[in-house]
Amino acid sequence: xxxxxxxxxxxxxxxxxxxxxxxxxxxxxxxxxxxxxxxxxxxxxxxxxxxxxxxxxxxxxxxxxxxxxxxxxxxxxxxxxxxxxxxxxxxxxxxxxxxxxxxxxxxxxxxx
Amino acid sequence: xxxxxxxxxxxxxxxxxxxxxxxxxxxxxxxxxxxxxxxxxxxxxxxxxxxxxxxxxxxxxxxxxxxxxxxxxxxxxxxxxxxxxxxxxxxxxxxxxxxxxxxxxxxxxx
Numbered sequence: 001x002x003x004x005x006x007x008x009x010x011x012x013x014x015x016x017x018x019x020x021x022x023x024x025x026x027x028x029x030x031x032x033x034x035x036x037x038x039x040x041x042x043x044x045x046x047x048x049x050x051x052x053x054x055x056x057x058x059x060x061x062x063x064x065x066x067x068x069x070x071x072x073x074x075x076x077x078x079x080x081x082x083x084x085x086x087x088x089x090x091x092x093x094x095x096x097x098x099x100x101x102x103x104x105x106x107x108x109x110x111x112x
Numbered sequence: 113x114x115x116x117x118x119x120x121x122x123x124x125x126x127x128x129x130x131x132x133x134x135x136x137x138x139x140x141x142x143x144x145x146x147x148x149x150x151x152x153x154x155x156x157x158x159x160x161x162x163x164x165x166x167x168x169x170x171x172x173x174x175x176x177x178x179x180x181x182x183x184x185x186x187x188x189x190x191x192x193x194x195x196x197x198x199x200x201x202x203x204x205x206x207x208x209x210x211x212x213x214x215x216x217x218x219x220x221x222x
Binding site for chain 1: 156158
């Protein structure tokens, strides 16, 4: 089966600019997750979708981050405006209940 | 709230050694436990998934065990190789909610 697709792989932007990341989960996986992983730390959940509804966005900085899951399939995560501390790897994952996660290869964001 | 801890935080071993990584969790009501490998700046690669009804899973040189009652899992790596150098993370799940451990950074010295 095809894996979780993410793009772009790398992005460098200046602070105060905006950026968007895209994720296409594994076909049939109802649950989609966005994680932020800062260098040297474990992944931190930003938002979890079940189909096109939000299950958990308690750690999403809503003043600058937004996410949507179009028609319960693809998802985009946007940051506007970016800050230096947003430099991290952004990971998308999908899951089928009881079968564990599958992660994409991630997008490395550098804010300068 | 589920808390997942991994010990040690970092480990350095000579090539060829067998080693054990530990993962502990506070709430035993889990559906499954998953071990991942992460190379620097990359995504997470799933290594082994243990369902709550299972005691262990094996893949090649890797063996993962699960003891739900004591809230522990171990990842055993046999005959370690320099290519095994990476960060290893465990995650427990229930109702599609996943909780990650803090990770163990492994270095295998040639």
